[in-house]
Every structure is written in C-alpha cells, then in structure tokens.
Amino acid sequence: MPPTIDDIREAALRIKPHAHRTPVMTSESLNQHVGAQVFLKCENFQKVGAFKFRGAMNAVFSLTAKEAERGVATHSSGNHAQALAMAARLRGVPAYIVMPENAPKVKKDAVAGYSGQITFCKPTLEARESTLAKVIERTGAAVIHPYNNERVIAGQGTAALELLEDVPELDVIIAPVGGGGLLSGTAIAAAETKKGIRIIGAEPEMADDAFRSLNTGQIVPSVNPKTIADGLLTSLGTLTFPILRERVEQIVTVSEKGIVDSMKFMWERAKIIIEPSSAVAVAVLWERKIDLTHLKVGIILSGGNVDLAKLPWQK
Amino acid sequence: MPPTIDDIREAALRIKPHAHRTPVMTSESLNQHVGAQVFLKCENFQKVGAFKFRGAMNAVFSLTAKEAERGVATHSSGNHAQALAMAARLRGVPAYIVMPENAPKVKKDAVAGYSGQITFCKPTLEARESTLAKVIERTGAAVIHPYNNERVIAGQGTAALELLEDVPELDVIIAPVGGGGLLSGTAIAAAETKKGIRIIGAEPEMADDAFRSLNTGQIVPSVNPKTIADGLLTSLGTLTFPILRERVEQIVTVSEKGIVDSMKFMWERAKIIIEPSSAVAVAVLWERKIDLTHLKVGIILSGGNVDLAKLPWQK
Numbered sequence: 023m024p025p026t027i028d029d030i031r032e033a034a035l036r037i038k039p040h041a042h043r044t045p046v047m048t049s050e051s052l053n054q055h056v057g058a059q060v061f062l063k064c065e066n067f068q069k070v071g072a073f074k075f076r077g078a079m080n081a082v083f084s085l086t087a088k089e090a091e092r093g094v095a096t097h098s099s100g101n102h103a104q105a106l107a108m109a110a111r112l113r114g115v116p117a118y119i120v121m122p123e124n125a126p127k128v129k130k131d132a133v134a135g136y137s138g139q140i141t142f143c144k145p146t147l148e149a150r151e152s153t154l155a156k157v158i159e160r161t162g163a164a165v166i167h168p169y170n171n172e173r174v175i176a177g178q179g180t181a182a183l184e185l186l187e188d189v190p191e192l193d194v195i196i197a198p199v200g201g202g203g204l205l206s207g208t209a210i211a212a213a214e215t216k217k218g219i220r221i222i223g224a225e226p227e228m229a230d231d232a233f234r235s236l237n238t239g240q241i242v243p244s245v246n247p248k249t250i251a252d253g254l255l256t257s258l259g260t261l262t263f264p265i266l267r268e269r270v271e272q273i274v275t276v277s278e279k280g281i282v283d284s285m286k287f288m289w290e291r292a293k294i295i296i297e298p299s300s301a302v303a304v305a306v307l308w309e310r311k312i313d314l315t316h317l318k319v320g321i322i323l324s325g326g327n328v329d330l331a332k333l334p335w336q337k
Numbered sequence: 338m339p340p341t342i343d344d345i346r347e348a349a350l351r352i353k354p355h356a357h358r359t360p361v362m363t364s365e366s367l368n369q370h371v372g373a374q375v376f377l378k379c380e381n382f383q384k385v386g387a388f389k390f391r392g393a394m395n396a397v398f399s400l401t402a403k404e405a406e407r408g409v410a411t412h413s414s415g416n417h418a419q420a421l422a423m424a425a426r427l428r429g430v431p432a433y434i435v436m437p438e439n440a441p442k443v444k445k446d447a448v449a450g451y452s453g454q455i456t457f458c459k460p461t462l463e464a465r466e467s468t469l470a471k472v473i474e475r476t477g478a479a480v481i482h483p484y485n486n487e488r489v490i491a492g493q494g495t496a497a498l499e500l501l502e503d504v505p506e507l508d509v510i511i512a513p514v515g516g517g518g519l520l521s522g523t524a525i526a527a528a529e530t531k532k533g534i535r536i537i538g539a540e541p542e543m544a545d546d547a548f549r550s551l552n553t554g555q556i557v558p559s560v561n562p563k564t565i566a567d568g569l570l571t572s573l574g575t576l577t578f579p580i581l582r583e584r585v586e587q588i589v590t591v592s593e594k595g596i597v598d599s600m601k602f603m604w605e606r607a608k609i610i611i612e613p614s615s616a617v618a619v620a621v622l623w624e625r626k627i628d629l630t631h632l633k634v635g636i637i638l639s640g641g642n643v644d645l646a647k648l649p650w651q652k
Contacts, residue, residue: 293641326608
C-alpha cells in the first residue's frame with residue numbers, strides 16, 4: 023500500500039524531535055541563469071547530510087518496541103546506511119549494515135561512527151542480498167529497505183511537505199530519482215497538499231531506467247549505469263513504480279556535463295555543497311530540457327556528501 | 338571619527354533593500370568537536386559572496402548625488418573590488434577598479450561582470466596607489482577605501498547587529514581581522530548592543546600584524562605575509578587600529594594547518610563553502626588556543642569565494 027498524505031503528516035511529527043527542518047534557499051544568480059524562480063530545499067543540511075535520514079527515522083521509530091528490539095538491518099553503501107545507523111542509535115537499538123567491501127573508506131567510517139555494525143560482502147547485488155539474509159537469520163533484525171518501504175517513502179515525503187509550507191505558491195517540484203523513494207514521497211506530499219502542482223523526476227541520461235520504466239509502463243532494471251550521480255544507480259521498486267506512474271508528470275534526463283556544471287555553479291555561486299545526485303535536479307533547469315520559464319520551481323537538494331579529494335571538475 | 342552604533346543602525350536601513358539578511362547556521366558536529374555552542378553568521382551567502390558588500394553599499398549609498406555622479410574608485414584584487422563594482426552599478430554610477438595585473442582571472446571576470454572598469458597595474462602597493470591617483474585625477478571619482486573608511490566600517494558592523502538580533506544570548510563574537518574593517522564594525526555593533534560581550538579577532542600566525550599591533554600599541558605593518566587566508570594580508574588602518582585597541586579583548590592567531598583543517602571540516606560537515614579567511618575564525622575554536630568551553634560563540638563567516646580548481650587539501 024502506498025503511503026497517504028496522513029502517513030506523511032504523521033511521519034513529520036514522528037521525526038520532528040530529531041530531524042532538522044532544513045532551510046529553503048534562493049540564489050539570484052541561479053534564477054537569472056535558468057530563467058525561473060527557484061526554491062532550494064536544502065537536505066544537504068539534513069542530519070547525515072541527506073534526506074535519507076527522514077525515511078530511516080520514520081521507519082525505525084514506527085517499529086513497535088518488540089519489532090525494534092533486535093535491531094534493524096539493510097544493505098547499502100550510501101547515505102541510507104549512515105541514516106539507518108544514526109536512526110537506530112537514536113532509538114537505542116543495533117543497526118546491521120551490509121556493505122560491499124570496496125565501499126569508500128569515508129562511508130565505512132561514517133557508518134561505524136554512528137555505531138553501525140558492518141558486515142562486508144562482495145560488491146554484487148547477489149552477495150549483498152545473501153549476506154543480508156544471513157545477518158537477519160543470525161540477529162532477527164528488521165529489514166529497512168532504502169526505498170521500497172512505505173514508511174521510508176512517507177518519511178522522505180516530509181521534505182516536500184515542509185517546502186510547500188514555506189513556499190506554498192510553487193508551480194513545480196523537481197526531485198532526483200534513483201530507487202524512487204524521495205520522488206514518490208514528494209509526489210504524494212505535493213499532490214495532496216496543492217492541487218495541480220507539477221511533479222518532475224530528474225535522472226541522469228546514463229542511468230535512465232526510471233525514464234524508460236515510465237515510458238514503457240513496466241519496471242526497467244538499471245544495468246551497469248555509469249554516472250557521476252552515485253546516489254541514483256538503483257532501479258525502481260514495486261512500491262515506488264506505481265506511485266510515480268500515477269503521480270509524476272515526467273522524468274527528465276540530463277547529461278553528465280549538465281550535472282557537473284550545475285554542481286559547480288551551486289558550489290561557486292550559492293556557496294553550498296551539493297552532491298552530484300542533487301545536481302541532477304538542478305540540471306533539469308540548467309539544460310532547459312523542458313520549458314519552465316518564469317515558473318516557481320522547488321528543487322529537493324537531496325544531499326551533500328562528497329569526497330572533497332575527488333571532485334568532478336578536477337583531473 | 339569612528340562610526341557610532343547609530344551609524345551602524347542607519348547603515349542597516351540603508352543597505353536593507355539590496356543586501357541579504359544572511360542566515361545564522363549551527364552545526365552539531367562543530368559544536369561537539371570544539372566544545373562550544375557556535376552560531377555561524379553566513380556572510381558567505383551575502384551578495385558577491387562576502388561581507389564586503391555591506392560596507393561598499395553603505396559607503397556608495399551614503400554619497401550625495403553630487404559626490405556620486407563621477408563614480409567611485411578603489412584599488413583591490415579581492416572581494417572589495419567586486420562589492421564596490423556591484424554597489425556602484427546599483428547606484429547607477431561607474432566604478433573604477435585598479436587591480437594588479439597578476440590578479441586571478443576569476444576575480445577580473447567577476448569585477449568586469451558587475452560592470453566595473455578595470456585599470457591594471459604592477460602588483461606592488463606603490464603601483465596600485467599611484468595608478469589609483471591617476472584614475473581619480475582623470476575621472477574625479479570618489480575613493481572608497483576597503484576598510485579605512487568610517488562608512489565602510491559602519492556597513493560591516495551590520496552583520497553583527499543582525500547576528501545579535503537573531504541570537505541575543507551570545508557570550509563572545511569572533512571575526513577575522515585583515516585591515517580591521519569587519520572586526521571594528523563588529524566590535525562597535527556588539528559592544529553597544531550587548532554590555533560585556535567579548536570580542537575576539539582571529540588572525541593567521543603567518544600574518545599576525547594585528548596581533549603585534551595590539552600588543553605593542555602601534556600599527557605594525559604586514560610585510561610579505563604568506564598565508565592561505567588571502568583576505569587577511571593587509572595592515573590595520575589609522576581608523577581601525579584605535580577602534581580595535583579600545584574594544585577588542587584580544588587577537589588570537591591560528592596555524593595554517595588549523596585554517597585548512599577547519600575549512601575542510603566546514604565543507605564536509607556543515608556543507609557550506611567558506612574561504613580560508615573565514616576559516617581563520619573557526620580555527621580559534623578548532624585549535625582551542627583560548628578556553629571558550631560551553632560558551633555561546635558567534636562567528637562571522639566572512640566569505641565564500643574560493644577557486645574550486647585549487648583547493649588547499651589537494652596537492
């Protein structure tokens with residue numbers, strides 16, 4: 023069952039004591055450059071540096087005491103791993119994180135820093151899933167999927183809820199799409215809060231499985247995607263796909279150059295650190311793939327976790 | 338005559354239509370790391386990416402129509418040049434900027450982008466001053482000194498005024514010191530708004546002329562300073578020195594490593610772009626040179642203009 027607007031409102035109350043209400047920023051340079059009035063929901067300033075904290079918090083804090091007591095588990099090499107570890111620590115239960123052994127050291131350290139218990143595996147989806155199965159068998163932990171989970175989706179939707187509270191006059195909201203958790207939550211929250219608001223998904227051309235899924239009417243898996251937007255490599259889930267199909271106007275794909283250029287622009291002119299996956303949403307405006315001239319456009323800046331030693335504009 | 342608190346309040350009204358009221362941010366990671374409760378006044382989000390816009394705006398908009406009609410002029414290779422060019426454009430008068438010929442292209446482009454008329458000169462103080470004298474003779478423009486100007490100082494003080502409006506319970510404010518314009522304005526604004534508040538200047542060890550000036554009781558010029566904090570290379574002025582002497586508790590010097598480490602921490606954890614000169618103020622807490630444990634500490638993050646192709650943690 024997809025979450026309802028009431029689920030998202032409950033999620034907002036549930037996570038409120040711990041999540042940041044992130045600011046909505048504007049940049050005149052960006053507005054001038056793209057010809058629209060842009061409102062940036064800064065989830066890069068969220069705890070663990072990404073919107074993922076919202077979904078993980080809502081999922082972990084929705085569990086009953088009995089469901090939670092043996093801990094929570096997931097496989098992830100990204101922001102969800104950190105988010106789940108932190109949410110579990112706040113709930114006072116263990117988090118078991120399966121990570122590919124080749125995950126960047128900075129991500130391993132971050133999960134360990136939030137007291138997550140890491141099990142390493144080979145870097146394949148199969149190894150990740152089988153390792154997770156073993157961890158669960160051993161621990162009895164509750165699996166929290168990074169996006170194919172209705173409480174996670176409800177949590178992610180709280181960002182759009184806040185954005186529309188702050189800027190109710192928005193015409194459009196753009197959010198990046200990987201597995202579809204953020205975009206699903208955003209679509210439900212926005213459509214049920216403001217009638218007729220347009221919801222657009224942003225995806226790299228080089229990982230355009232959501233674009234193809236919505237166009238063909240069935241989930242097209244993401245196969246070996248090669249994009250700098252490392253948060254958007256996953257395929258849609260059975261829960262997120264129908265939500266997007268029903269509520270998203272379209273998925274717009276953007277080039278790798280557009281991602282890097284808009285990321286650099288945001289660093290240079292707006293002075294905020296966003297990760298490539300966030301820049302994908304900015305690039306929709308940047309590359310002017312669709313006409314949003316003079317509209318009020320909300321963008322969910324999904325996160326700001328970047329390896330500063332390896333920036334895309336440096337060779 | 339040093340500016341009074343009323344001058345600063347007038348400056349706040351004068352610049353209000355054009356300057357951003359920048360946000361005050363907090364970072365739990367930073368608080369934990371330094372053991373204090375830190376409030377960051379984000380002048381990196383100010384127009385032209387630095388607090389300098391405040392002082393330039395106040396100076397340019399304080400001129401009478403007659404004083405302003407022939408334009409304004411300065412010599413600067415840094416943020417003041419951009420700020421003055423933009424302020425002049427907003428006033429609708431020309432800005433004549435003398436820049437050393439070896440100034441970074443990005444800074445030349447920025448000044449030109451704000452319609453500043455650049456005259457290049459040899460990269461010595463003597464050449465800058467003699468070239469500026471010729472420009473003034475030719476144009477009749479009004480000189481706006483980057484810090485030794487009471488209206489500039491009053492403008493810079495508006496940042497602290499806003500900070501104390503947002504966080505009246507501050508115990509201490511730390512601001513970086515180069516020529517002393519920001520620190521002077523901050524000291525007057527803070528001391529006259531909140532009795533007993535401590536004002537601390539932050540300076541690189543490698544450019545410690547303000548530290549030495551306050552300790553010896555006379556202006557010690559900055560001679561060939563070699564610090565990454567390129568906004569803090571200048572010497573105190575005849576107007577700023579007595580203000581600092583009267584109102585600043587002390588100047589704390591920090592190491593180059595402390596500057597780079599705190600800058601990187603702010604990028605990685607707070608997800609905001611600050612320039613090395615701003616990190617100098619953070620480094621006072623970072624290096625724990627003085628005991629500010631458990632205090633409420635305001636920091637003026639002076640700016641965010643950084644060449645992204647040349648970051649200090651990359652070799």
